[in-house]
Amino acid sequence: MAAVADTYADPVHIAVIGGTGLQHLPHFEHVATLNVSTPWGAPSSPISILHHPSPTSGRQVPIAFLSRHGLHHELAPHEVPNRANIAALRSLGVRTIIAFSAVGSLREEIKPRDFVVPDQIIDRTKGVRPFTFFEGGFVGHVGFGDPFDEGLAKVVRKCGHSLEGEGVRLHDKGVVICMEGPQFSTRAESNMYRSWGGSVINMSALPEAKLAREAEIAYQMICMSTDYDCWHETEDVNVAMVMANMTANAKNARHFVGAVLDELTKEEHGQQVLAKHLEGQSKFCVSTNEAGRKKEAVEKLNWLFPGYFETTKDDL
Numbered sequence: 001m002a003a004v005a006d007t008y009a010d011p012v013h014i015a016v017i018g019g020t021g022l023q024h025l026p027h028f029e030h031v032a033t034l035n036v037s038t039p040w041g042a043p044s045s046p047i048s049i050l051h052h053p054s055p056t057s058g059r060q061v062p063i064a065f066l067s068r069h070g071l072h073h074e075l076a077p078h079e080v081p082n083r084a085n086i087a088a089l090r091s092l093g094v095r096t097i098i099a100f101s102a103v104g105s106l107r108e109e110i111k112p113r114d115f116v117v118p119d120q121i122i123d124r125t126k127g128v129r130p131f132t133f134f135e136g137g138f139v140g141h142v143g144f145g146d147p148f149d150e151g152l153a154k155v156v157r158k159c160g161h162s163l164e165g166e167g168v169r170l171h172d173k174g175v176v177i178c179m180e181g182p183q184f185s186t187r188a189e190s191n192m193y194r195s196w197g198g199s200v201i202n203m204s205a206l207p208e209a210k211l212a213r214e215a216e217i218a219y220q221m222i223c224m225s226t227d228y229d230c231w232h233e234t235e236d237v238n239v240a241m242v243m244a245n246m247t248a249n250a251k252n253a254r255h256f257v258g259a260v261l262d263e264l265t266k267e268e269h270g271q272q273v274l275a276k277h278l279e280g281q282s283k284f285c286v287s288t289n290e291a292g293r294k295k296e297a298v299e300k301l302n303w304l305f306p307g308y309f310e311t312t313k314d315d316l
């Protein structure tokens, strides 16, 4: 097998973050493996650049693939370096992320192996994960009322429905409960989440989605149900159950991601893929005036957003 390159010259606009059971995307042409370092450390894994032919132009479109828990699932949910992941992807040019996640179902009608395109999140993480780029002498606040990107969600839903004949079952909306873990929930918690209107539960939607929003990247998660958590009368969730359902449905998961990439690489989605609707929002979300900005914080943010921010008065 030919060795792949360790650099890639062109900007890469679309990324897939793979979760449990989706640690790589086979059947795509792997053209480069990038080891990116960021001011927030190294990402979870090297970033693979894959070539995907656009169905409209035939042009080979580069896609970045990152394995959330590392190449061998060695990172627990609270150990995932989310800031490095999002910053590294943005530095390559990424403005659209499709994030894949194995989730527990909190609803009878969401059966194991069903897919969900969620539209809301409830945060049950415990503050142990770094969750913002705006800190250390540089305060900023971005809107997060709709944590996923609705334009991207429309594309993803259309692709999911187009695969229904092939056995994909899709729920168009849902509330993800993002818990801290790594232990699964208690039965009391699981029932409480149901009473809150939760549809599915995982340990990874946050802070990934928040950081993508701060980085002006359109972000949509595709969830695949792997179990009924522990509220249901069936056997309580365990890793073997999650992996068995993930493996059994891996073909559908790959088809789903492939269909989304087919669609997103069409020219008609060019503006959506570049997330033009988010461009510049982080430049204007800042509360700290120039005199109060710390040099180190400004340097880090300028790495993420080249040219966005003035240096502090101390540097002049």
Ligand SMILES: CSC[C@H]1O[C@H](OP(=O)(O)O)[C@H](O)[C@@H]1O
Pocket (backbone or CB within 6 Å): 018, 019, 020, 021, 068, 069, 077, 100, 101, 102, 103, 181, 202, 203, 204, 205, 239, 242
């Ligand atoms: C192995 S079960 C719990 C694990 O599965 C999910 O991972 P991911 O979201 O990366 O697919 C969940 O969030 C937990 O991290």
Ligand SMILES: Nc1ncnc2[nH]cnc12
Pocket (backbone or CB within 6 Å): 102, 103, 104, 105, 179, 184, 185, 201, 202, 203, 226, 227, 228, 229, 230, 237, 242
């Ligand atoms: N029941 C569950 N709880 C939290 N994360 C999960 N990922 C898959 N199943 C899960």
